[in-house]
Amino acid sequence: MLAATSARPATAALAAALARRSLASAAAPPKVKSIINGEVFESSSNVWHKVVDPATQEVVCLVPESTKDEMEAAAKSAAETFKTWSKSTVLTRQKVMLDLQALIRRDTDLLAASITREQGKTLADARGDVFRGLQVVEHAAAMPTLQMGEHLPVATDMDTYTIRQPLGVTAGVCPFNFPAMIPLWMFPMATATGNTMVLKPSERDPSAAVHLVQLAHEAGLPNGAVNVIHGTHDAVNFVCDHPAIKAISFVGGDRAGKHIFARGTANGKRVQANLGAKNHAVILPDCNVNATLNALVGAAFGAAGQRCMALPVAIFVGKAREMIPELVERAKKLKVSAGCEPDTDVGPLISAAALQRAESIVADSEKLGARVVLDGRGIKVEKYPNGHFLGPTIVVQPAAKSLAETTQLPCYTEEIFAPVLTILEADTLDQALELINANKYGNGTAVFTNSGAAARKFAMEVDVGQVGINVPIPVPLPMFAFTGSRGSIQGDINFYGKSGVNFYTQIKTVTALWKAEDAVSSQANVVMPTMK
Structure with a gap:
């Protein structure tokens, strides 16, 4: 697994060399790390899956099925961190996003090499994978504007205004085809709005997501704000069932997406699930x-x-x-x-x-x-x-x-x-x-x-x-939302853009009365207020 602190190569040539590197001579494939409460560690699981280079069949690394205790610890850490992170200022969260985008740019070649090795896409396409996710991070840095509420004086001395508040612990379940872009659709928008997250990368190509979360910590995201677990069915069911998790983001196939939507919503969670397509x-x-x-x-x-x-x-x-x-x-x-x-x-x-x-x-x-x-x-x-x-x-x-x-x-x-x-x-x-x-x-x-x-x-x-x-792949830039419809999505709030802010926040409406005459009058008013 690539270290988050590795220096960015001068050119893509080094990334290509990394991608070509054979692991056949290694004594044992490296094990993909988990991240809980800021600790990067090797799982104690006794079940490990092989991550295989699709071009060579070489075993690139091993990824665990996180244990029940590890998943519980991830949710607990996220819940504890939410208590303080949700009260952080929007400017604090903005700075993390600004620093994160700079670190992603620094490590783009390393991320791309990792994606090519585990997922198989070309280095140029892997760099595009990283770049399209990076654009969401840059958009999340606009959160001081994106998370603004509304205000209206509704009567004499009376105002009504809205506040967009974070939900709590959220979860992200990612597909194999965009190992960098999809995690970056999820945890930056979630944390920039004040939430915390339990992230489950695809078990087929998990290293890029782990690297990105390490970069987020390097950028100043507090320990526990994003916790990384691994696995397949048990991990998915865990995020659907755990009472601390309030919302789930999923991108992938129909079968898994429909299962997550049904099970998550049955447990009272907000779910956005991007499913299949036939464009x-x-x-x-x-x-x-x-x-x-x-x-x-x-x-x-x-x-x-x-x-x-x-x-x-x-x-x-x-x-x-x-x-x-x-x-x-x-x-x-x-x-x-x-x-x-x-x-x-x-x-x-x-x-x-x-x-x-x-x-x-x-x-x-x-x-x-x-x-x-x-x-x-x-x-x-x-x-x-x-x-x-x-x-x-x-x-x-x-x-x-x-x-x-x-x-x-x-x-x-x-x-x-x-x-x-x-x-x-x-x-x-x-x-x-x-x-x-x-x-x-x-x-x-x-x-x-x-x-x-x-x-x-x-x-x-x-x-x-x-x-x-005349645009063959009309994926909107992050100031808009990814607006798939009908059988391609379950849940009614789309990814990123203003929709992403809506998904990761709840609106609180406050009506306040500060009557000027109350400063001097001692007469109670017993008439039903008419709000003139």
Whole structure:
């Protein structure tokens, strides 16, 4: 595990060297640390999971299943620290965020190398992972403005005002695909508003989150403000059930998210759960062809398709279908290799199970009539024969007579989370909108066109939370909120931005009467106040 105090490398070259470093000669893989009440320690657990480099199958490190006592200690520490941290000034919390963002910049290369080694994404993409989380930290530094309440004189000598107060102990449960960005969606917003947190990183790539929490302590976050536990089902159920935890943030798959939402809300907790996605791109005939093709290739196959805002479905409208052969040719040119290799475009999938599942979905769709016009199954990467690689794959749905027929194949109905693009065809924009709005998910979508009228119609009529107009991955910057909708979220308050402040605070309304005449009058008023 990388130490938080390591100096930032002068260039990305050192990060690449770190990512390539083989651990095969090590006597034993290092053990990922836990953090409770500021203490960085090795768990006493007797259950440890292997964290494996997806490109080599080397064991990078071991991550524990935190013991019940350790999890209890984490919640207790967070509850005790809340008593004082919640009373800290907003300027104190702002300074921590300002210092934290500087430390993250210092250690970006180290964080990126860690992410590439454990998750498999390219170093450039790993740096982007860190940077998009860093932007949330920078936004959290604006908390003196973000946490302002409202004030109104409502009657003579009477004022009503609101105060945004922290909830208490919160929890964060993180996915594997963004080991830095998602933890930074959670604990900076939680602590900047005066809460404390119990954070559970993904057991598949936990080191970046541990590193970030160490940086937060270096920035001045008090001991116990963020405690890091590890594990799988037991750790998740612990945060759903523990009475001290008042709110849970989760990003990940449908099954876990629905479980956390149901169990957490049943225990009276506030829950925001970002779930699955099946984002569609609509390509109209009047689009800028070159820019559109580049955008589709990048959004469909970047990060090996392992992001909830990827574009796994493209709907070509009318003559736009003539672009499909060129799309295939551009996708063929992408380099598939380990994320640490220069110029890699598509890294490995996170696990053998993920690779097998993606290949099976493509095979099942092919049996049902889909055409695989670009097949990345069985790709061999010479230097990395054991990697979980799937090359860019493009599947074209067969012609159908109805909407139901169009959307019945597994490559469309399943969230594949791999570099697989499913192509549908439509005759009109209205048909494309019908397809998107019939899908159960509402995370993101994009339209490619040079028509302002078509773009506006699409933006107004599509039933999806985040819309891109000639923008393939419309993830909002942190001054806005991540606004996935419908089947892509459970809970009604979104991540970061003003929504994040709303999620991590509760509003208290105060009505105060300071009558000027009370300073001199001794006459009681027994009439019902009319507030004139």
